[in-house]
Amino acid sequence: MDSQPNQVHMVFFPYTLRSHMISTVDLARLFAKHGVKATIVTTALCAPRFSEAIERDRELGFQISIRIIKFPSAEAGLPEGCEDPSSISSPEMIPMFLHALTLLQHPLTEVLEECQPDCLVADMMFPWSTGVAGKLGIPRLYFDGSSFISMCITDSLKRYQPYKQVESNFEPFIVPGLPHQIAMTKLQVPNYFKDTVDKHGFHKLMDQILVSDLNSYGVLMNSFRELEPDYSEHYRKNMGRKAWHIGPLSLFNRDIKDKAQRGDKASIDEQECLRWLDTKKPNSVLYICFGSVFKIPPPQLHELAMALEASAVNFIWVVRMEENKEKEENKDQWLPEGFEKRMEGKGLIIRGWAPQLLILEHEAVGGFMTHCGWNSTLEGVCAGVPMVTWPLSADQFDNEKLIADILKIGCQVGAQEWSKYEKKTLVKKEDIEKAINRLMAGEEAEEIRSRAMTLKEMARRATEEGGSSYSDITALLDELRALKRSK
Ligand code: UDP
Numbered sequence: 001m002d003s004q005p006n007q008v009h010m011v012f013f014p015y016t017l018r019s020h021m022i023s024t025v026d027l028a029r030l031f032a033k034h035g036v037k038a039t040i041v042t043t044a045l046c047a048p049r050f051s052e053a054i055e056r057d058r059e060l061g062f063q064i065s066i067r068i069i070k071f072p073s074a075e076a077g078l079p080e081g082c083e084d085p086s087s088i089s090s091p092e093m094i095p096m097f098l099h100a101l102t103l104l105q106h107p108l109t110e111v112l113e114e115c116q117p118d119c120l121v122a123d124m125m126f127p128w129s130t131g132v133a134g135k136l137g138i139p140r141l142y143f144d145g146s147s148f149i150s151m152c153i154t155d156s157l158k159r160y161q162p163y164k165q166v167e168s169n170f171e172p173f174i175v176p177g178l179p180h181q182i183a184m185t186k187l188q189v190p191n192y193f194k195d196t197v198d199k200h201g202f203h204k205l206m207d208q209i210l211v212s213d214l215n216s217y218g219v220l221m222n223s224f225r226e227l228e229p230d231y232s233e234h235y236r237k238n239m240g241r242k243a244w245h246i247g248p249l250s251l252f253n254r255d256i257k258d259k260a261q262r263g264d265k266a267s268i269d270e271q272e273c274l275r276w277l278d279t280k281k282p283n284s285v286l287y288i289c290f291g292s293v294f295k296i297p298p299p300q301l302h303e304l305a306m307a308l309e310a311s312a313v314n315f316i317w318v319v320r321m322e323e324n325k326e327k328e329e330n331k332d333q334w335l336p337e338g339f340e341k342r343m344e345g346k347g348l349i350i351r352g353w354a355p356q357l358l359i360l361e362h363e364a365v366g367g368f369m370t371h372c373g374w375n376s377t378l379e380g381v382c383a384g385v386p387m388v389t390w391p392l393s394a395d396q397f398d399n400e401k402l403i404a405d406i407l408k409i410g411c412q413v414g415a416q417e418w419s420k421y422e423k424k425t426l427v428k429k430e431d432i433e434k435a436i437n438r439l440m441a442g443e444e445a446e447e448i449r450s451r452a453m454t455l456k457e458m459a460r461r462a463t464e465e466g467g468s469s470y471s472d473i474t475a476l477l478d479e480l481r482a483l484k485r486s487k
Pocket of ligand 1: 018019020022069263264289290291292293294298318353354355356358372374375376377403
């Protein structure tokens with residue numbers, strides 16, 4: 001595809017965290033498909049995770065490319081190769097990592113000065129990028145890959161601090177000013193609201209992030225209007241943000257290779273995985289995955305293993321690499337004796353990276369035990385798969401409210417505590433088993449499934465020509481073209 005005279009050139013600057021990278025790359029590919037010239041600026045370590053997909057797009061004629069910049073690990077005092085927050089191994093490294101993120105403005109500015117794009121789409125983690133874009137006279141679009149409901153809950157918590165009105169960690173309070181009566185406990189509130197000391201500089205960054213969506217030209221939301229209409233409305237009207245729905249982005253991946261390799265090379269041969277699923281009855285398999293970051297501690301894995309063994313469902317369980325290493329070091333700590341042997345045929349454990357989209361879309365998968373990361377939530381919605389919600393940290397407790405209480409397409413396992421690290425309380429085997437049984441069989445399960453299937457259809461329609469997200473993308477591009485012409 002040749003450059004058009006009024007073609008918009010957009011630079012996409014993703015955060016190095018894998019889930020942010022996945023959705024920003026989908027976003028860049030989506031805009032390229034809409035005729036935009038798209039440049040993704042990233043580091044040498046991150047680029048191989050998606051470069052094959054970009055190559056395929058280029059072969060199809062889309063104008064999309066990758067520009068590599070150096071991650072300033074050494075300058076910030078970090079070990080070489082520490083570019084992804086998952087590689088932070090001690091709390092002392094956090095301020096250095098945050099400093100490295102601010103140093104990225106120099107190489108990014110150089111690229112922008114050289115390419116002279118019409119727009120910068122930068123991740124939430126770079127609040128300074130609004131200023132960088134402003135100096136170059138181009139709009140910065142804010143992207144953080146989370147939900148409208150989470151943006152609204154975060155704003156209310158910040159504004160009204162309702163958690164200060166309750167005495168105990170377990171006493172519920174209502175998050176004020178929202179379209180629904182959303183009850184939370186202090187334990188579920190993110191630490192950056194509650195901690196009085198900003199030990200690592202993270203609170204300062206969060207404050208900058210919370211205003212940077214307001215100061216930017218507008219916000220791109222990986223969501224669709226029909227999914228959370230009240231919160232989309234609240235965000236625009238009551239919180240005064242300019243936002244476009246552009247999701248669900250995962251639906252952009254139609255090619256089997258795109259689905260199988262999204263985010264990383266899968267640790268299991270995708271055909272082997274699909275063959276295993278083919279042997280199972282429709283809706284009989286529970287898929288369990290807690291996203292790309294969180295490491296579940298061994299005692300909690302043990303409770304989960306016991307619940308899976310006790311329940312009648314088949315399962316695919318994704319266990320992250322580090323846990324695998326721990327398993328090798330201390331086998332009995334997380335898996336009950338002889339578990340894998342007894343589970344042969346009933347359960348498949350994937351150690352490392354799973355081809356999540358392919359798995360969720362298979363007709364044998366009837367449930368998704370998820371940490372409610374927003375990408376995973378949307379992927380569950382797009383596949384029409386009911387969810388067992390098990391939030392851990394970040395925006396996940398907010399997303400759980402949407403899934404379980406508002407949309408009623410899932411049921412809660414009963415996680416109580418927001419924490420990025422080890423939890424003080426375990427979710428017990430009995431509670432896990434109860435949630436699995438509730439979701440996978442019976443009358444209530446059928447009702448949940450039927451609602452999930454309706455949303456799946458709505459998601460598909462939103463991204464097709466004439467659909468709500470498709471129309472928002474077209475409207476944004478018209479606006480960017482008009483801006484370009486006015487220069
Ligand atoms: N993912 C995957 N395979 C895995 C683990 C995760 O493909 O083994 C993908 C998943 O499909 C989703 C992303 O990684 O797109 C995780 O993002 P999410 O927002 O759900 O959670 P986070 O990783 O930020 O906690």
